[in-house]
Amino acid sequence: MPKSATPSRLAVRKTYKLYVAGKFPRSESGRTYLVDGDNVALASRKDARDAVVAARAAQPGWAGATAYNRGQVLYRIAEMLEARRAEFKSLGVAGAEVDAAVDRWVWYAGWSDKIAQVAGGANPVAGPYFNISAPEPTGVVGVIAPGSLLGLVSVVAPAVVTGNTVVVVASNPQAAITLGEVLATSDVPGGVVNVLTGRAAEIAPWLASHDDVNALDLSGVDDTELATELERAAAGTLKRVLRPTSGVDYTEDPGTGPMTALLEIKTVWHPKGF
Amino acid sequence: MSLFEYAPAPESRSIVDIAPSYGLFIDGEFGEAKDTFKTINPADEEVLTEVALAAPEDVDRAVAAARRAFESWSALPGSERAKYLFRIARILQERSRELAVLESLDNGKPIKESRDVDLPLVAAHFFYYAGWADKLKYAGLGPDPRPLGVAGQVIPWNFPLLMLAWKIAPALATGNTVVLKPAETTPLSALFFADVCRQADLPPGVVNIVTGAGDTGRYLVEHPDVNKVAFTGSTEVGRQIARSVAGTGKKLTLELGGKAANIVFDDAPIDQAVEGIVNGIFFNQGHVCCAGSRLLVQESIAEELLTSLKRRMATLRVGDPLDKNTDIGAINSRAQLDRITELSEIGATEGAERWSPECSLPDRGFWFAPTIFTGVTQAHRIAREEIFGPVLSVLTFRTPAEAVEKANNTPYGLSAGIWTEKGSRILAVADKLRAGVVWANTFNKFDPTSPFGGYKESGYGREGGRHGLEAYLA
Numbered sequence: 001m002p003k004s005a006t007p008s009r010l011a012v013r014k015t016y017k018l019y020v021a022g023k024f025p026r027s028e029s030g031r032t033y034l035v036d037g038d039n040v041a042l043a044s045r046k047d048a049r050d051a052v053v054a055a056r057a058a059q060p061g062w063a064g065a066t067a068y069n070r071g072q073v074l075y076r077i078a079e080m081l082e083a084r085r086a087e088f089k090s091l092g093v094a095g096a097e098v099d100a101a102v103d104r105w106v107w108y109a110g111w112s113d114k115i116a117q118v119a120g121g122a123n124p125v126a127g128p129y130f131n132i133s134a135p136e137p138t139g140v141v142g143v144i145a146p147g148s149l150l151g152l153v154s155v156v157a158p159a160v161v162t163g164n165t166v167v168v169v170a171s172n173p174q175a176a177i178t179l180g181e182v183l184a185t186s187d188v189p190g191g192v193v194n195v196l197t198g199r200a201a202e203i204a205p206w207l208a209s210h211d212d213v214n215a216l217d218l219s220g221v222d223d224t225e226l227a228t229e230l231e232r233a234a235a236g237t238l239k240r241v242l243r244p245t246s247g248v249d250y251t252e253d254p255g256t257g258p259m260t261a262l263l264e265i266k267t268v269w270h271p272k273g274f
Numbered sequence: 275m276s277l278f279e280y281a282p283a284p285e286s287r288s289i290v291d292i293a294p295s296y297g298l299f300i301d302g303e304f305g306e307a308k309d310t311f312k313t314i315n316p317a318d319e320e321v322l323t324e325v326a327l328a329a330p331e332d333v334d335r336a337v338a339a340a341r342r343a344f345e346s347w348s349a350l351p352g353s354e355r356a357k358y359l360f361r362i363a364r365i366l367q368e369r370s371r372e373l374a375v376l377e378s379l380d381n382g383k384p385i386k387e388s389r390d391v392d393l394p395l396v397a398a399h400f401f402y403y404a405g406w407a408d409k410l411k412y413a414g415l416g417p418d419p420r421p422l423g424v425a426g427q428v429i430p431w432n433f434p435l436l437m438l439a440w441k442i443a444p445a446l447a448t449g450n451t452v453v454l455k456p457a458e459t460t461p462l463s464a465l466f467f468a469d470v471c472r473q474a475d476l477p478p479g480v481v482n483i484v485t486g487a488g489d490t491g492r493y494l495v496e497h498p499d500v501n502k503v504a505f506t507g508s509t510e511v512g513r514q515i516a517r518s519v520a521g522t523g524k525k526l527t528l529e530l531g532g533k534a535a536n537i538v539f540d541d542a543p544i545d546q547a548v549e550g551i552v553n554g555i556f557f558n559q560g561h562v563c564c565a566g567s568r569l570l571v572q573e574s575i576a577e578e579l580l581t582s583l584k585r586r587m588a589t590l591r592v593g594d595p596l597d598k599n600t601d602i603g604a605i606n607s608r609a610q611l612d613r614i615t616e617l618s619e620i621g622a623t624e625g626a627e628r629w630s631p632e633c634s635l636p637d638r639g640f641w642f643a644p645t646i647f648t649g650v651t652q653a654h655r656i657a658r659e660e661i662f663g664p665v666l667s668v669l670t671f672r673t674p675a676e677a678v679e680k681a682n683n684t685p686y687g688l689s690a691g692i693w694t695e696k697g698s699r700i701l702a703v704a705d706k707l708r709a710g711v712v713w714a715n716t717f718n719k720f721d722p723t724s725p726f727g728g729y730k731e732s733g734y735g736r737e738g739g740r741h742g743l744e745a746y747l748a
Contacts, residue, residue, distance in 0.1 A: 118414060123739055125721035126398065133725050133739065214730070228521025235516030237685070238509070238528065238731045255416065260744075264729050265736050268704050270714040 016040040016173055018047060018197065019180030021054035022190020033198070040173040043196035048167065048206045051194035055140045055165040056212050058191030063137045063163030071112035074161055076186040078105035084182060091174050093149045100251055101153040108157040108259075115162060115259050128272045135263035137163035138240055139214035142207030144200050144230075146220040147171045150250045152179065155219045156193060158258035165192045167213070169204055171220060173197035201226055208233035215240035215262055222246060280591075283598040285385045290376045292462070295324040298332055298485065299468035301339035302478025307332055311487070313461055316382035317595050317604040317639040325461045328484035333453070333493050336482040340424040340451040341499055343479030348421045348449035352408030359404030359447060361474040366397040369470065373463060377435055378595040380462040382604030382640070383558055385596050395720055396439040399738075402722035403443035406743060410448065413740055419747040421449035422525055423501030428491040429464075430507045431457035431606050432561040432662075438464050440737045441504050442481060443722075448746040450502065453482045455494055459607045461485040492518075500524060502746060506563075509660075509686070509731050527735025527745040529563065529727055531660040532688030534709065535681035536566030536717065539674070540575045542693035546715065548582045551666070554691060554717040556590060556602055556644050560664040561610070563732075564689035566717055568657060569646075570677050573670045580648065580668065587644050588631040602664060605640040614642050614663030621647045621656035626667070652683055660686070674699060678706045687729030691717045710736070 017024045018041045029044035062070070081088075081102045088098045120134035141159045143166050145152045152170060159166050170176030180195045196203055200221060207213055208230040216234045221227040221244045234241050242261050297304040307326030314321050328336070347355070366373070370393040377388040410419045425445045429437035434456055445452050456464035468483045484490060488511075495503045496518050502525045505515050509530040519526050536554050538547045554566025571579050595603035605611040622628045626647040635641040642663055650657050650667040657667045671677040681690055690709040692700050700714045710728045713719060720726065725736035735745045 121740075123721065123723040123725070125719075125724050127719070127721070129716065129719060131721070131724050133741065138729075224521070231520035232517050235513050235520060238513060238516060238530070238733060240734050241520075243523065256414075264710065265725050265727070265741050266704075266707075266710055266712060266729075267725050267739075268712045268714060269716055269719050269724070270700065271716050 016177045016197070018043055019177060019184065019193070019195040020047065020051045021057075021194065022184060024180070027198075035173050038174060040177070040197050043169075043198035043203055045203070045206045047196055048203045049210070051167040051196060052140060052207070052210055052212055054191035054194055055167050058189055059137070059140055059163075059165045062160070062165055062189055062192045065163075067113035067116070070161060070163065071109045073187050074105055074109035074112060074157065077182060077188065078102050078109060080182045080186045081105060081179070084178065087178060088149060088175060091178065093175055097148065097150050101150045104150065104153050105157055108161045111259065112161050115256065118256060119260055119263060120265065123267070130270045130272055131267065133265050133267040135162065135260070136266050138262045138264055139164060140212060141166045141215045141217060141262055142204070142210070142213045143168045143217040144204050144220045145170050145176070146250070148250065149175045149179070151220065152176060154250045154254060155217055155258070158254065159217070159262050160192055162259055162263055164215075164262050167194045167196065167207060169196050169198065169200050169207070171200065204230055205233055208239070209236055211237055213239060215242070217242040219245045219248075280599070282594070284594065285375055285596045285598055287375055287379060287596060289372045290379065292323050292376070296326065296461070296465045296485070298326045298328055298336070299465065299481075299483040300332070300336045301482065302472065304468070311458070313380060313459065315379050316606050317636070319638055322379060322462065325465065325485045328455070328486040328490045330493050333484055333490060333497060336453045336484050337424055337426070337494075337497050337499050339479035340453050340482055343477055344421075344423055344451045347451050347477060347480050350449070352410060355447065355449065356404045356407035358474060358476055359400050359407060359443065362470055362476070363397050363400035363404060365470045365473050366393070366400060370394070370397065373435060373466060375596065376466060377463050378603070380460050381431065381434060382595050382606050384600040384603040386598055386600070387558060392433055392436045395722070396435050399436075399439040399443045399722040403447040407447040410743065410747065413743050415744055415747055419448070422746060422748055423450060424499060425450045425452045425502040425504060425746065426494040426497060426500035427452055427454040427504045428495060428507065429454065429456055431460040432558060432563070434460040435463035435467065437506050438467055440506075444737070444742045445504075445746050446480065448743060450746050451480045453484060453494060453500070455484050455486060455491045458487045495519065498522075504745065505529070512733055525745070527737070528733035529735070529737060530731065530733040531686055532563045532565070532728065532732050533568060533658065533660055533684045533686045534564055534566050534689040534691065535568045535570050536691035537570045537677045537681060537693065537703065538572065538575070538579060539677075539692075539694035539696070539699065540572040541695045543695065544575070544579055544582055547579065547693040548586050550691060550693060550715070550717040551583060552586055552590070555666040556664050557718050559602055559605055559642070561606060561662055562718065564711060564718065566689075566691050567661060567666060569666055569668045570671055570680055571668065572677070573672050576670050583646070584629065584631065587646070590631070590633070590644055592633050592641065592643060593636055602644060605642050605663065608640055610662065611640040611642060614661055614665060617656055617659060617661045618645060618665055621650070621654060621665075621667070624654045624656070626650045626654055626656060652680060658684065674703060678703060682706075682708045685731040688732035689713065
């Protein structure tokens with residue numbers, strides 16, 4: 001990031017903090033670490049737990065919003081991200097990647113009121129019953145995000161579009177927190193997306209073993225030993241686990257898999273009769 | 275007071291020919307194993323037969339056979355795989371009376387349930403998935419869905435043949451081959467199913483049945499050459515399996531325990547609700563993961579409902595599983611009877627009030643009278659833990675919001691019931707219940723087209739319906 005805008009004026013730098021419950025707090029630990037010349041917040045176990053509390057508090061309201069409304073909010077994210085194109089470029093993200101990230105939000109925005117029709121439906125049971133299956137969000141998802149902006153968007157968007165809320169451990173702090181600023185100005189309710197910056201190996205185990213986290217997305221975990229350890233810890237409360245996706249090309253069509261992996265199918269029966 | 279004297283109506287067991295011993299079904303052949311164990315009829319504790327106890331090397335052989343068979347089975351056109359499954363479905367229908375009697379003998383469930391519920395659903399499951407085998411590209415799971423390889427499947431003792439059907443039918447339709455381990459106390463219907471496979475000329479190695487205990491199952495799911503693990507059973511074992519599968523890349527589906535709330539609102543038709551409550555908790559002796567084991571009744575009608583429920587419970591006939599009049603059969607094993615007895619004693623000790631109708635239980639075998647506990651609080655162990663027996667915990671609520679709160683106050687999330695005449699309330703409550711199956715004004719209904727499976731610690735993945743295919747495809 002350029003440290004001065006004009007020679008005659010000293011630039012006002014940005015402080016990169018966490019994004020939790022719609023606010024930008026420092027790490028409760030008071031720790032920071034140096035990334036590309038910036039002191040960014042080094043999230044702690046307590047920050048992770050606070051973020052889970054925020055995500056849980058936001059989840060029923062977000063899932064209870066209409067699919068149309070969630071789609072509008074996601075489209076608004078795309079608008080806000082587009083407007084910050086220059087800032088992301090200044091953080092070293094290629095223009096084409098910012099474009100792809102914007103387009104991905106738009107793509108998922110459109111899915112909000114369609115995925116239930118694709119993933120659910122009526123079941124022709126052999127009896128006088130109305131029987132219908134519909135997907136519902138799994139709940140609170142812990143996400144260990146890939147390093148790129150497009151990767152980050154590609155794991156957060158499919159989780160939240162259906163009504164999940166997320167706690168994201170991001171490994172590209174400046175871009176991730178700047179994305180948090182995009183979210184904070186896009187009518188995304190506080191707590192729907194929470195972004196922690198820091199070391200995945202330090203924070204992720206607390207999300208993996210947390211009783212109030214329903215699913216764990218390990219997309220961004222490169223270390224196979226850590227991934228196995230996290231998957232094992234997640235078994236304690238039988239969390240849904242998305243395994244690491246090393247080698248995934250995020251520029252390709254993601255399909256519906258990233259959404260359906262974080263959905264539960266609920267089937268409702270009712271008798272028919274006069 | 276009854277109008278007629280009770281007369282037993284026993285189904286003849288002569289239709290089933292149980293051999294003195296059974297080996298393992300591997301690569302299309304029954305073969306011996308070093309060790310054996312006995313399986314008994316829980317209704318009289320008589321030994322039915324001896325079956326093989328699969329050792330690790332036996333499981334190795336079974337997995338190797340399934341691996342060899344996978345190459346040609348997965349390469350077979352879907353339409354040909356379909357015909358094998360249709361054949362199996364037909365043979366199951368033709369032998370359904372024999373298999374129903376066998377199931378009741380080995381499991382203890384009433385013949386009217388094995389005959390009218392288990393066996394029809396078993397055949398229907400094979401018919402349903404047979405039809406999918408050549409239509410997988412239309413299932414919405416991508417343009418070119420592919421089988422995973424060898425599936426290691428471990429099933430429970432409560433619906434032995436039905437759980438086998440839930441596992442094997444979708445696995446074969448999608449082009450996988452299987453090694454299945456039936457439960458230790460109910461191995462027989464799976465061994466008879468092996469014979470059905472032979473009658474259908476299913477290629478050797480496509481289905482392998484290894485009988486044994488927990489160690490056999492553990493060895494199977496941990497086998498490095500297994501690509502897919504499917505388990506139905508307790509949440510505790512489910513956790514262990516999830517841990518052991520971590521890092522292996524094996525696809526895993528788990529269908530685990532439950533503590534379903536059956537919610538009765540003040541406007542519910544009482545007689546229908548009582549039938550639903552009875553079906554919810556006493557069907558299959560309460561050995562049902564989705565049993566409605568917590569009755570949540572609106573306070574204003576609690577007294578009326580309980581009076582009616584008790585009157586109905588007094589008419590339940592407990593006894594000989596082969597008697598066509600029997601409503602509640604034998605508890606599947608002594609171990610399960612001990613667990614039900616222990617948790618019921620804890621319920622009374624913790625302050626809930628216990629009630630059972632007068633009923634005489636047979637002298638031999640494993641039996642437990644239908645039981646309800648009133649005055650149960652959410653903190654009581656009988657409101658929190660899965661009892662897996664004919665024991666109902668009754669709690670009350672005042673508002674719909676309180677009902678939803680209490681219903682969801684459990685780590686489980688398999689099923690739930692709603693009883694009310696108000697349509698909008700059904701839909702609003704169904705939306706808020708965190709459970710994979712919600713029965714409104716009905717309970718314990720199953721169908722091969724209808725996906726089944728849980729939220730939260732009741733497991734993940736779905737069995738049945740289009741969704742059930744996903745568990746077996748990449």
